[in-house]
Amino acid sequence: MATSISATGFKGGLCSSFHGSWGTSMVGEDYAMLAKSVPTQVRMGKPVRSQPMMKNVNEGKGLFAPAVVITRNIIGKKRFNQLRGKAIALHSQVITEFCKSIGADAKQRQGLIRLAKKNGERLGFLA
Numbered sequence: 093m094a095t096s097i098s099a100t101g102f103k104g105g106l107c108s109s110f111h112g113s114w115g116t117s118m119v120g121e122d123y124a125m126l127a128k129s130v131p132t133q134v135r136m137g138k139p140v141r142s143q144p145m146m147k148n149v150n151e152g153k154g155l156f157a158p159a160v161v162i163t164r165n166i167i168g169k170k171r172f173n174q175l176r177g178k179a180i181a182l183h184s185q186v187i188t189e190f191c192k193s194i195g196a197d198a199k200q201r202q203g204l205i206r207l208a209k210k211n212g213e214r215l216g217f218l219a
Contacts, residue, residue, distance in 0.1 A: 154216020161219055183208060 164172040184205055191201040212218050 154214055154219060157216030157219035160216055 167175070187204050187208060188201060190196075191204065196204075209218075
């Protein structure tokens with residue numbers, strides 16, 4: 093009661109045949125060969141996770157971007173970021189004092205700080 097099934101017509105001319113009985117189990121050499129071909133342990137590497145970075149969409153663009161990049165290369169990234177942080181903090185203080193003098197509330201002050209950041213990006217100060 094041997095049955096033969098053939099699969100043809102696949103791309104590349106793949107041809108597979110089944111010879112045997114549907115009711116028989118796999119024993120003997122076939123089982124031993126299959127058991128050896130299956131790995132006993134599966135090793136999985138750690139997934140690679142990139143660091144989240146806040147990227148400036150206008151990086152390298154803007155009127156002041158070349159000067160900013162040259163300055164960063166001359167004084168070093170760490171010192172440059174310290175200097176940039178101080179400048180941003182000072183500018184935020186100036187905006188806060190301006191808002192106090194004209195009587196603007198905290199929401200308007202926050203809006204002005206966000207606008208200053210967008211303008212800094214467009215001009216290339218955050219390159």
